[in-house]
Amino acid sequence: MTAAVERLRELENSYETPDLPSLSDGLVRTLDLPANLPARLTIAQVAELVGVSVHALRYYERIGLVEVGRDAAGHRVYDRDALSRVVFVARLRMSDMPIQDIARYVDLVNRGDATVPERLALMQAHRAAIMRRLQKLRAALAVIDYKITTYGGDCSP
Amino acid sequence: MTAAVERLRELENSYETPDLPSLSDGLVRTLDLPANLPARLTIAQVAELVGVSVHALRYYERIGLVEVGRDAAGHRVYDRDALSRVVFVARLRMSDMPIQDIARYVDLVNRGDATVPERLALMQAHRAAIMRRLQKLRAALAVIDYKITTYGGDCSP
DNA sequence: GCTTGCCTTCGAGTGCACTCTAAGGCTTAG
DNA sequence: CTAAGCCTTAGAGTGCACTCGAAGGCAAGC
Numbered sequence: 354m355t356a357a358v359e360r361l362r363e364l365e366n367s368y369e370t371p372d373l374p375s376l377s378d379g380l381v382r383t384l385d386l387p388a389n390l391p392a393r394l395t396i397a398q399v400a401e402l403v404g405v406s407v408h409a410l411r412y413y414e415r416i417g418l419v420e421v422g423r424d425a426a427g428h429r430v431y432d433r434d435a436l437s438r439v440v441f442v443a444r445l446r447m448s449d450m451p452i453q454d455i456a457r458y459v460d461l462v463n464r465g466d467a468t469v470p471e472r473l474a475l476m477q478a479h480r481a482a483i484m485r486r487l488q489k490l491r492a493a494l495a496v497i498d499y500k501i502t503t504y505g506g507d508c509s510p
Numbered sequence: 511m512t513a514a515v516e517r518l519r520e521l522e523n524s525y526e527t528p529d530l531p532s533l534s535d536g537l538v539r540t541l542d543l544p545a546n547l548p549a550r551l552t553i554a555q556v557a558e559l560v561g562v563s564v565h566a567l568r569y570y571e572r573i574g575l576v577e578v579g580r581d582a583a584g585h586r587v588y589d590r591d592a593l594s595r596v597v598f599v600a601r602l603r604m605s606d607m608p609i610q611d612i613a614r615y616v617d618l619v620n621r622g623d624a625t626v627p628e629r630l631a632l633m634q635a636h637r638a639a640i641m642r643r644l645q646k647l648r649a650a651l652a653v654i655d656y657k658i659t660t661y662g663g664d665c666s667p
Numbered sequence: 668g669c670t671t672g673c674c675t676t677c678g679a680g681t682g683c684a685c686t687c688t689a690a691g692g693c694t695t696a697g
Numbered sequence: 698c699t700a701a702g703c704c705t706t707a708g709a710g711t712g713c714a715c716t717c718g719a720a721g722g723c724a725a726g727c
Binding site for chain 1: 601604633634637641643647651655
């Protein structure tokens with residue numbers, strides 16, 4: 354558990370975590386859920402915790418990304434499992450994975466162990482997409498820095 | 511001119527250009543336009559060169575991001591200026607700057623030198639946005655790598 | 668008992684950035 | 698002469714990912 358967190362930090366640092374203040378992205382940047390969380394959360398609490406809107410949470414449920422139970426009053430009750438799922442989905446969204454791909458992945462998980470290779474392939478493809486995105490962003494950043502430092506402020510490339 | 515290109519490379523490298531094959535992003539990653547380009551290009555040539563669709567180019571013109579001349583037949587003629595502008599816009603889009611912000615910037619440029627500080631501020635704000643985006647992507651990448659390496663393939667966070 | 672404030676559903680609406688369609692014009696090749 | 702293959706316009710359509718609205722349920726506080 355703590356080892357997992359350490360490994361995460363390690364991986365994260367190996368990609369040059371910058372010196373900017375690390376914005377709180379809700380739970381999305383922790384690997385294990387905090388142990389002191391209540392076992393059953395309301396939709397508002399999950400939204401706050403994970404950093405997405407309640408609207409988005411309901412939407413995720415509607416399109417089948419998460420299953421969430423209900424209490425006697427018909428209100429959603431997020432248990433540990435549901436919270437895990439939400440955090441997972443939020444992470445993938447954070448890296449711009451299209452909802453459709455996330456849905457596909459979730460579907461594969463629901464289909465059972467036979468789909469493991471396909472899931473892995475999906476993740477690896479997404480990893481490659483993130484790498485490309487990073488590359489482009491870094492290039493853009495370099496251009497913008499060039500523009501800022503040399504100054505000028507015109508519209509030339 | 512060559513010094514400028516060198517400086518760009520330098521900046522780019524200072525952000526750890528990864529070892530992935532650098533995708534051809536049209537002209538968007540070069541600082542100076544190649545000298546051997548024809549002085550007047552058709553919309554299709556610009557689209558090919560810059561890596562955006564002709565539809566997008568027309569759209570950019572329609573919303574006022576670029577001004578483009580016409581030939582006798584009413585066809586668009588992109589001169590050096592227009593091409594510069596397009597490359598500039600494409601670069602900003604590449605880093606996910608919203609069209610509205612780009613339009614604002616272009617508008618400031620058209621307004622003249624008095625707007626220079628505001629333009630600089632806009633660029634700096636955008637730079638900060640890119641840094642945040644990079645940060646999030648790196649974090650997401652770390653999580654995904656963790657998932658891929660430890661394997662498992664489930665939906666837990 | 669009523670207001671406040673959270674929650675519910677379903678369906679419709681929004682914003683962004685294109686993307687495409689329809690109807691037509693010019694130019695060159697066969 | 699005509700067909701191919703570019704281009705033009707205005708306006709409508711698309712896909713994504715939410716986001717909101719309307720109408721109503723339930724529980725706590727005044």
